[in-house]
Amino acid sequence: MKVIGLCGSLRRESYNRKLLREAIRLAPETMALELYEIGNLPMMNEDLEEGGFPLEVQRLMDAVSEADAVLIVSPEYNGSLSPVLKNAVDWLSRAPRNRVLSDKPAAIMGASTGYLGTSQMQKELRGVLSKLNMHPLSRPVFILPHSKEQFTPEGRLTDPGKTAKVGALLEALEQWTLRLKSEV
Numbered sequence: 001m002k003v004i005g006l007c008g009s010l011r012r013e014s015y016n017r018k019l020l021r022e023a024i025r026l027a028p029e030t031m032a033l034e035l036y037e038i039g040n041l042p043m044m045n046e047d048l049e050e051g052g053f054p055l056e057v058q059r060l061m062d063a064v065s066e067a068d069a070v071l072i073v074s075p076e077y078n079g080s081l082s083p084v085l086k087n088a089v090d091w092l093s094r095a096p097r098n099r100v101l102s103d104k105p106a107a108i109m110g111a112s113t114g115y116l117g118t119s120q121m122q123k124e125l126r127g128v129l130s131k132l133n134m135h136p137l138s139r140p141v142f143i144l145p146h147s148k149e150q151f152t153p154e155g156r157l158t159d160p161g162k163t164a165k166v167g168a169l170l171e172a173l174e175q176w177t178l179r180l181k182s183e184v
Helices: 015-026 055-066 083-093 119-131 160-183
Strands: 002-007 032-036 069-073 105-111 142-144
Touching (some): 002 015, 015 160, 032 055, 055 083, 083 119, 105 119, 142 160
Parallel strands (some): 002 069
């Protein structure tokens, strides 16, 4: 199963990027999870679509289209989605007849230095994805508060319970994706 991971943070050593790297490391053997960089996309502007989508946008659309599912790992910005993530989702929604996102399974995770984690962002993102006819996984929920203390210097999660929860979310995403494919 091919899963595209999108990180809503541009920082190389962001806690969300570390969390996505951990998800890649912890993915089941039956899942090929890879990070797709979204920081080089131009800002969403319909004028840029004249003559076709910009190359970076088309590459993202192709990658998501070829994937069985999407894993989004993102911080929360002012109680909402990060600008880079919103930009990527907006570009993906521009694909003809929404062919890239429609019926695509998704899972969401997020890390934050605060105590509330990314709960508001995750709720809002689920609403956006549902509006685009995606199928976001509702459970399990994974929110990593106080993320500054949650990683080793090498970027590994320090708490085995949290490591197990990341694994459980990925297994749930795999089962959810297989279930949705069988219903088509």
